[in-house]
Amino acid sequence: MTPLFTIAEIRAIEHAAAQRLPAGALMQRAGQAGANEALDLLPFTISRARVLVLAGPGNNGGDALETAAHLGHAGAQVTILHLAPNGAAAPERVAALQRARSSPARFADIASAADGAALASGTDWTLVVDGLFGIGLARPISGDVATLVEAVNALRCPIVALDVPSGLDADTGAIVGGAGGVALRATHTITFIADKPGLHTAEGRDHAGIVIVSNLDIERELFPPARARLNDVALFGHCARRRRHSSHKGSHGSVAVIGGAPGMAGAPILAARTALASGAGRVYACFIGEAPAFDAAQPELMCRSAQGYDFSSAVLVIGPGMGSAAASAALLGSALGSESPAVLDADALNLLAAGAALRAQLAQRGAPCILTPHPLEAARLLGISAAQVQADRPAAARALAQQLAATVILKGSGTLIAARDGAIVVNTTGNPALATAGTGDVLSGLCGSLLAQGWPEWEAALAGVWLHGMAADVLVTEGAGPIGIGASELIPAIRTAINRLAAHHGS
Ligand SMILES: NC(=O)C1=CN([C@@H]2O[C@H](COP(=O)(O)OP(=O)(O)OC[C@H]3O[C@@H](n4cnc5c(N)ncnc54)[C@H](OP(=O)(O)O)[C@@H]3O)[C@@H](O)[C@H]2O)[C@H](O)CC1
Numbered sequence: 001m002t003p004l005f006t007i008a009e010i011r012a013i014e015h016a017a018a019q020r021l022p023a024g025a026l027m028q029r030a031g032q033a034g035a036n037e038a039l040d041l042l043p044f045t046i047s048r049a050r051v052l053v054l055a056g057p058g059n060n061g062g063d064a065l066e067t068a069a070h071l072g073h074a075g076a077q078v079t080i081l082h083l084a085p086n087g088a089a090a091p092e093r094v095a096a097l098q099r100a101r102s103s104p105a106r107f108a109d110i111a112s113a114a115d116g117a118a119l120a121s122g123t124d125w126t127l128v129v130d131g132l133f134g135i136g137l138a139r140p141i142s143g144d145v146a147t148l149v150e151a152v153n154a155l156r157c158p159i160v161a162l163d164v165p166s167g168l169d170a171d172t173g174a175i176v177g178g179a180g181g182v183a184l185r186a187t188h189t190i191t192f193i194a195d196k197p198g199l200h201t202a203e204g205r206d207h208a209g210i211v212i213v214s215n216l217d218i219e220r221e222l223f224p225p226a227r228a229r230l231n232d233v234a235l236f237g238h239c240a241r242r243r244r245h246s247s248h249k250g251s252h253g254s255v256a257v258i259g260g261a262p263g264m265a266g267a268p269i270l271a272a273r274t275a276l277a278s279g280a281g282r283v284y285a286c287f288i289g290e291a292p293a294f295d296a297a298q299p300e301l302m303c304r305s306a307q308g309y310d311f312s313s314a315v316l317v318i319g320p321g322m323g324s325a326a327a328s329a330a331l332l333g334s335a336l337g338s339e340s341p342a343v344l345d346a347d348a349l350n351l352l353a354a355g356a357a358l359r360a361q362l363a364q365r366g367a368p369c370i371l372t373p374h375p376l377e378a379a380r381l382l383g384i385s386a387a388q389v390q391a392d393r394p395a396a397a398r399a400l401a402q403q404l405a406a407t408v409i410l411k412g413s414g415t416l417i418a419a420r421d422g423a424i425v426v427n428t429t430g431n432p433a434l435a436t437a438g439t440g441d442v443l444s445g446l447c448g449s450l451l452a453q454g455w456p457e458w459e460a461a462l463a464g465v466w467l468h469g470m471a472a473d474v475l476v477t478e479g480a481g482p483i484g485i486g487a488s489e490l491i492p493a494i495r496t497a498i499n500r501l502a503a504h505h506g507s
């Protein structure tokens, strides 16, 4: 259950550790860790390896200089692209520069980062080490340095980022400077002291690659309690239940999916089929528009009109294809008036964003409630833009969970699950196959099904997101995607994943 720490928390840990260590010890340990990771990726005949080490003007650059010295002594052909500090450098960086100069590594004779870009493009490198910027990047990478980053991004060799891929915000996973900035795309990131949320959400997964954590042998007591962590079966697996012989359909709860305005009947069907396949005992698909007599592909579903449905009789999944007409808002109000556990998705969230009275009703409920917004739905609920949500996903998810007194699943690359108390979990499963129509309906049906089977709200959200992503990962592993996977294909894969979860981790 990997803890995640913010830049501020990392700085505090670093400061506390440095008080107990000789000057520069942490940077030397970081350099050793960087070199070990690079050596794992180099060919056995290391003398043939051509390694380009990018050393930036700050202490991330100091880590890179230490790394370069180790790789040079190990026999690799190391070329250092050194961007000298603008002013006085930290003493540990000065010492690192000394060690690099007295190692077999050679310094490229460049007048500017633009020359460095040409050097990066002009050689068949075995591996690149990115020590341009780490957690100290304070402004967008621009000019010649941006040209260098783009040249490195065009390379096809492994790229090991030290601490953070240069240009990526370690707290949010956004690119520093947004569209005005650039970030290096690493194949591997060795991050120091502790893992960071920005490596796993927003642009993080596309830029950090495989993340390895090196705690630099800092004592555990110097780490504060983590407010964020990576999702993990250990956080929810204990809630999975193996089926007893002496059970019946009433033993596994009921789910009612409320939605399906005219022309949008597919959404509640997807959610309802998922609820059934993930273990709910009875599933109703309640349509705002005309209800089909039955679902030919899944006749087990019970199709009903949403008007007149008794909302107190099942766990509610409200929103798939609901539309935003007045009748839908009235139905949402009735549903929120019940004390049934509820999952709110899609148009239910848009109606909530537009209706203060509905938000007040939600805040008064005592029953478990999970919201599943994508960034635009989150933006509407927060009254900001989707770009602002994506610029700081952890903050947006926390704000929604606290304002609406619910567990919030903020979907996207590195989906975030936020609790009312501010705790954040970053999901680790899933892939671009999920970026297609209907996958949100599938997720909401899955979360509703777990609530109906007695899962606590928090664990239902964690497991729902994890299983949803795992199903997509399994389909891609089997060669079926990610291009072209349809939401309904996730459903049998979710059923397989939840049975494996119950078999291996359940009770
Ligand atoms: N201190 C330690 O014991 C350890 C540090 N670790 C490593 O240190 C970095 C953080 O180092 P820091 O010096 O705080 O910051 P960075 O190296 O990430 O970069 C900041 C320097 O870069 C300059 N800068 C900032 N933005 C730009 C830009 N857009 N273009 C050019 N230059 C930029 C900045 O100069 P300013 O003018 O902004 O002051 C700094 O010179 C951390 O990530 C670790 O890698 C070890 O991990 C642990 C020990």
Ligand SMILES: [K+]
Binding pocket: 060, 130, 131, 132, 133, 134, 161, 162, 163, 164, 165, 166
């Ligand atoms: K870096």
